[in-house]
Amino acid sequence: MDAPILSLKNRRAAAGGGADDLASFIRRRQDRDRETYLDMKTMGPGGGFPYGDWERDIQAISDWLVAEALGRVKVRPLLAGFCDAMNAAGLPILRAISALSTLHPMYVAHTYTYVRGRGNVTSDIPHGAQNTEAWQKSPLKPMFDNDVTECRYDLTDPAQVAPFPLLAEARDLGGTDYLGLLTLFEAGGELPDEVHHLDGLMTSWVTDRPEGFAAKHLRALRRLVPRFALAAKMAKREETALNIVTAYMGRDAGCRVLNGQIKLGDGEIIPSVIWYSDMRNSTELCETLSHGDYLAALNQYFACTAGAVMEGGGEVLRFVGDAVLAIFPIGDGGYSPEEACAKALAAAGRAEDKLLRTNAARRAMGQPELDFGLGLHVGEVMYGNIGVPARVEFSVTGPAANEVARLENLTKETGNRTVVSARFAAHLDVDWRPLGSHRLRGVSGEQEVFAPPAAH
Structure with a gap:
């Protein structure tokens, strides 16, 4: 050559x-x-x-x-x-x-x-x-x-x-x-x-x-x-x-679909820690920011919350507008109840740390700060396909999934960024701050709720 x-x-x-x-x-x-x-x-x-x-x-x-x-x-x-x-x-x-x-x-x-x-x-x-x-x-x-x-x-x-x-x-x-x-x-x-x-x-x-x-x-x-x-x-x-x-679906849900769980109704009942976080003041931000700036802010919020879940071993299932629905599975192939709750609580702390750094950067650029509310709950959920036969979505449903969204609503009422159910709190020996008993919309009776230690 x-x-x-x-x-x-x-x-x-x-x-x-x-x-x-x-x-x-x-x-x-x-x-x-x-x-x-x-x-x-x-x-x-x-x-x-x-x-x-x-x-x-x-x-x-x-x-x-x-x-x-x-x-x-x-x-x-x-x-x-x-x-x-x-x-x-x-x-x-x-x-x-x-x-x-x-x-x-x-x-x-x-x-x-x-x-x-x-x-x-x-x-x-x-x-x-x-x-x-x-x-x-x-x-x-x-x-x-x-x-x-x-x-x-x-x-x-x-x-x-x-x-x-x-x-x-x-x-x-x-x-x-x-x-x-x-x-x-x-x-x-x-x-x-x-x-x-x-x-x-x-x-x-x-x-x-x-x-x-x-x-x-x-x-x-x-x-x-x-x-x-x-x-x-x-x-x-x-x-x-x-x-x-x-x-688009998360690794576990995606693998289940690729392995054949594709029909309407395919799924199973699984115990999980359920995470539901929602962005604060999103309507105001959407009205005051340009389209590009709002999308950038939304993705920064998701990086704080969904990013913390994924880093902590959780499974992000859906982005519901500006909300994040995620689980930490318990049982076969998942964690013990104590492990799942500990991982979810650690992810909540990590999300707050990320938010602090994000807001510091946004303040330096003259941009409005971001905030979110988070509900954490433990319960059995239906994990599988919902929708219509020709258009299905793999997600979690059931009373526990509804309750965690109601828990997140209490973050506004109580002034705490993270609120957990008594069922969640029972699995971890930490210095919980009691927030009293509250009625959750659509749920019978009052529910005792807690906030994590002040560091969270």
């Missing part, structure tokens, strides 16, 4: 749980089809993969990748299995990096890095990463600049390595040759101008073979990587579905 190569051949073909062991896959295939796969005891060094026949080994890896795409594949073990198989077949891969675009409110892509003998590393790429120096100096960026889907660098040539820190890292690992490939997930799709618009897979492959990649190695990678991309695309679909339901 005399110069870095940007392949002018546009390879925009459509392409595109852990990875199963390749030898186990071959063994299963042999059991199903003896005419296609001879007995492993008679094939290959030591019996089994690798067979010692280059084309047959590459075909076995190809079949394995397709089989993985049909299962519940995850990219990290898939990449490790793929690289280990290529090394075993005689295609020496020292390092491989796979960057998979994703649909996520915080990240634009996930990267998976394999280094032979060192295992895998996974990292998340945040939105806006295309503007960073790391991307501007990436050896893969020239593919987007030149509208091509392949690049190659000689790691033994200092002139080719110098502009790209990642190439220097690969060279220092012992790499001699670098191949970058881009696989789009849309047949006949156009390569986007910017990487953050990519719907596809970027991969780089580094060998430590003294002579670099041989011609047959390059042919094998060009053949196999689209199949790897196919499996990665299937993993991405499952991950995207999980990202969406987690972002």
Whole structure:
């Protein structure tokens, strides 16, 4: 290789749980089809993969990748299995990096890095990463600049390595040759101008073979990587579905829906600590602030309250206008009653701490301060799908869910930011401040309520 190569051949073909062991896959295939796969005891060094026949080994890896795409594949073990198989077949891969675009409110892509003998590393790429120096100096960026889907660098040539820190890292690992490939997930799709618009897979492959990649190695990678991309695309679909339901429903509710709880009425009765917080003076803020400033204030309030719940191990179920409905589950897969109450109370304190910092920043900018009221309760709730058959919502319902909203209303009447029920207070030995007995709208009899210690 005399110069870095940007392949002018546009390879925009459509392409595109852990990875199963390749030898186990071959063994299963042999059991199903003896005419296609001879007995492993008679094939290959030591019996089994690798067979010692280059084309047959590459075909076995190809079949394995397709089989993985049909299962519940995850990219990290898939990449490790793929690289280990290529090394075993005689295609020496020292390092491989796979960057998979994703649909996520915080990240634009996930990267998976394999280094032979060192295992895998996974990292998340945040939105806006295309503007960073790391991307501007990436050896893969020239593919987007030149509208091509392949690049190659000689790691033994200092002139080719110098502009790209990642190439220097690969060279220092012992790499001699670098191949970058881009696989789009849309047949006949156009390569986007910017990487953050990519719907596809970027991969780089580094060998430590003294002579670099041989011609047959390059042919094998060009053949196999689209199949790897196919499996990665299937993993991405499952991950995207999980990202969406987690972002809009919460992780537990989202997983329940993905696992089949989708019909109206699907659900169960679960004991929980129930959190209901509501933003104060929201109507006044909405009328006096611009649309953008009000949304910013609303999201700051949610960061204080819902953010504290999530950090404390709770599950945010709904944003009801400017209110937050959340639970800390008790029992199977959840917490003990004492643990759930302690976590909820700690989250309440954390929310107040966040509010203090938020308001300090808002005062410094001349913006109105924010406030909220919070009710905490313990009880059994119906956790499942409500609505109409064609439009359902996963949430909690039942008397306890109604009571916690009424408790929150008492924060205005009593002048305390947080009010808890007697049932909640009974689970924690803290210096509760009694607020007397109150009648909750729609609830028979009077209910004794408490406020946390003054620190809250």
